[in-house]
Amino acid sequence: MVLTVRDVTVRFKGVTALEDVGLDLQRGRVHGVIGPNGAGKSTFVDVVSGRRRGGKASIVFDGENVAGRSVTWRRRHGIARSFQRTSVFPDLTVRAHFELVARTLRDESVDELIDALGLGPLLDRKCGQVSYGDQRRVDIGMALVGGPAVLLADEPGAGLSRSQSLELARFIRQLARERDMAVLYIEHDVDAVFEVCDDITVLNLGRVLMSGSPAEVRQDNGVRDAYLGREG
Amino acid sequence: MTLTSEDSMERRIKADVGSGNRRPGGPRLRPMWVVKVGLVAIGFLVPLVVTGPYQRHLVVNAAILGIFGLGVAFLIRRLGMVSLGHALYFGGAAYAFGAFSTHGGLDIVPALLLALGGVVAVALAVGSLLVRSRGIAFTMLTLAFGQFVFTLAGLTQTRSVTGGDDGLPVRMNGTLLGLTVRDFSNPTTMWTICWAVVTVVLLALGLIGRSRFGKLLEAIRENEERVRFNGSNTYLPVLVAYVVSALVAGIAGVLFALYNSFLSLDVLAWTTSGNALIVSFIGGCWTATGPLWGALIYTVGNAMLVSGGRNEWQLYVGVAVIVVMVFAKAGVVGSLQAQWVRRRERRQPPVDLVRTS
Numbered sequence: 001m002v003l004t005v006r007d008v009t010v011r012f013k014g015v016t017a018l019e020d021v022g023l024d025l026q027r028g029r030v031h032g033v034i035g036p037n038g039a040g041k042s043t044f045v046d047v048v049s050g051r052r053r054g055g056k057a058s059i060v061f062d063g064e065n066v067a068g069r070s071v072t073w074r075r076r077h078g079i080a081r082s083f084q085r086t087s088v089f090p091d092l093t094v095r096a097h098f099e100l101v102a103r104t105l106r107d108e109s110v111d112e113l114i115d116a117l118g119l120g121p122l123l124d125r126k127c128g129q130v131s132y133g134d135q136r137r138v139d140i141g142m143a144l145v146g147g148p149a150v151l152l153a154d155e156p157g158a159g160l161s162r163s164q165s166l167e168l169a170r171f172i173r174q175l176a177r178e179r180d181m182a183v184l185y186i187e188h189d190v191d192a193v194f195e196v197c198d199d200i201t202v203l204n205l206g207r208v209l210m211s212g213s214p215a216e217v218r219q220d221n222g223v224r225d226a227y228l229g230r231e232g
Numbered sequence: 233m234t235l236t237s238e239d240s241m242e243r244r245i246k247a248d249v250g251s252g253n254r255r256p257g258g259p260r261l262r263p264m265w266v267v268k269v270g271l272v273a274i275g276f277l278v279p280l281v282v283t284g285p286y287q288r289h290l291v292v293n294a295a296i297l298g299i300f301g302l303g304v305a306f307l308i309r310r311l312g313m314v315s316l317g318h319a320l321y322f323g324g325a326a327y328a329f330g331a332f333s334t335h336g337g338l339d340i341v342p343a344l345l346l347a348l349g350g351v352v353a354v355a356l357a358v359g360s361l362l363v364r365s366r367g368i369a370f371t372m373l374t375l376a377f378g379q380f381v382f383t384l385a386g387l388t389q390t391r392s393v394t395g396g397d398d399g400l401p402v403r404m405n406g407t408l409l410g411l412t413v414r415d416f417s418n419p420t421t422m423w424t425i426c427w428a429v430v431t432v433v434l435l436a437l438g439l440i441g442r443s444r445f446g447k448l449l450e451a452i453r454e455n456e457e458r459v460r461f462n463g464s465n466t467y468l469p470v471l472v473a474y475v476v477s478a479l480v481a482g483i484a485g486v487l488f489a490l491y492n493s494f495l496s497l498d499v500l501a502w503t504t505s506g507n508a509l510i511v512s513f514i515g516g517c518w519t520a521t522g523p524l525w526g527a528l529i530y531t532v533g534n535a536m537l538v539s540g541g542r543n544e545w546q547l548y549v550g551v552a553v554i555v556v557m558v559f560a561k562a563g564v565v566g567s568l569q570a571q572w573v574r575r576r577e578r579r580q581p582p583v584d585l586v587r588t589s
Contacts, residue, residue, distance in 0.1 A: 070460075071460050072465055075462065080461075090454060099444065099447075100448060100462065103444060145462075
């Protein structure tokens with residue numbers, strides 16, 4: 001396991017958002033997290049990425065508990081994250097986005113990543129002037145600079161068409177395989193999750209409802225009742 | 233695997249358009265550089281046009297205030313942080329220079345270097361506390377620090393150094409580039425010095441803006457959290473930017489002391505910080521030269537209205553700020569620039585097919 005998360009508990013003014021949630025991420029595999037709105041998916045990513053403290057959570061990355069480490073430290077040591085809401089810098093060119101991260105993380109192979117993302121023709125455009133889909137690519141691209149060991153992808157397909165979202169999901173799976181990277185993949189598009197994920201954890205009301213392979217999750221009655229529906 | 237969108241045709245068009253729209257730098261930038269060098273050269277000739285001693289005095293004051301404004305606007309432009317306490321560095325540098333010269337008996341050069349070194353040291357110390365905050369909290373803390381020093385400078389215990397309410401006549405020793413105190417009080421000579429400083433400051437701030445550091449500051453301004461998630465520390469770059477901004481304000485303060493040879497506590501007051509802020513907004517703090525033009529408008533406007541017997545100067549300043557904020561939010565220069573860009577775009581055929589959804 002490259003990342004083992006245990007006992008993540010988050011409470012907002014008495015309301016429990018997450019209760020003892022945990023999962024394991026392995027290199028080269030995509031681990032999906034699904035669940036209805038308010039299940040705590042993004043809060044979970046916030047805790048793993050360092051944006052939020054997770055109570056007595058233990059986040060063991062390459063043998064070290066990094067629960068007390070800053071987001072900057074985690075990123076520099078290989079835990080990257082992309083955001084549900086596109087978080088690019090509108091006045092900077094696409095090139096500047098990649099240059100900033102590449103310099104910080106001393107990654108000299110960023111051109112290859114830019115080509116893979118299909119962003120080459122847009123390099124000299126300001127990010128605020130490119131399409132939303134391209135901004136999503138830049139957002140994910142920044143998270144991939146430096147070859148992180150773990151990518152926390154928080155709804156990377158948000159705002160994209162279904163086919164674009166699926167294409168992006170396949171691309172992320174391909175990257176996980178090629179770069180031996182562990183991916184935590186949060187997505188509302190259940191079809192995309194079942195297609196690209198090797199393992200799936202289902203959250204409901206802040207608790208783990210079920211964890212297993214896509215086939216196991218799909219056939220679980222509890223999951224069908226709570227989230228997928230009997231037809232699902 | 234390469235990621236492609238559904239609209240690969242559009243992407244190809246984008247590629248073509250993109251390559252056509254790129255600014256390779258060389259051929260398109262050169263004329264701008266010629267214009268800029270020309271403007272710098274013309275700037276040195278201002279005393280040939282502005283012939284009256286009082287008018288020259290006004291443009292020197294405008295240049296000093298403009299440099300101060302450049303320092304304040306740097307922080308706004310690069311980080312969106314508004315300081316109401318930069319008089320601490322403007323007045324602080326002026327008083328430090330005055331004290332080193334008058335009480336310490338130092339020559340102009342060492343006094344000047346020590347004053348600016350002191351500004352950097354104080355900015356590092358104060359900034360290390362201030363730059364953790366953002367928005368209104370930052371502005372109020374800068375105001376608090378500025379007022380703290382202003383009050384400190386007026387205390388009986390510090391009177392021997394600052395002169396208190398009586399002010400501090402600055403007794404300068406030695407020369408700077410062969411210039412003596414008599415030269416510094418000459419508006420024509422001082423204009424040349426100020427213009428040279430303006431040029432250097434503009435060049436330095438421009439280089440910083442274009443550097444990787446400048447882009448990092450811009451990224452922090454737009455989304456600091458994202459920058460941290462990119463693995464970059466944001467505290468140190470903001471602190472360095474704060475120190476740069478303070479140093480520019482300090483340079484303006486030393487020029488003020490050199491020119492006036494007399495300092496009063498006003499140079500440390502929050503209204504002095506406010507003046508720098510006002511000229512930045514009037515001229516346009518999002519443009520490179522906006523604060524300079526803002527300072528010229530402010531200084532000349534002040535002189536015209538006061539000499540016309542209308543002492544409600546602050547009333548007119550208030551009206552001017554309201555007019556600019558309502559009708560030209562980017563400031564006078566910023567709005568003119570935006571208009572020029574819009575006009576140029578209208579003349580060009582619409583070739584940009586990139587979606588902006």
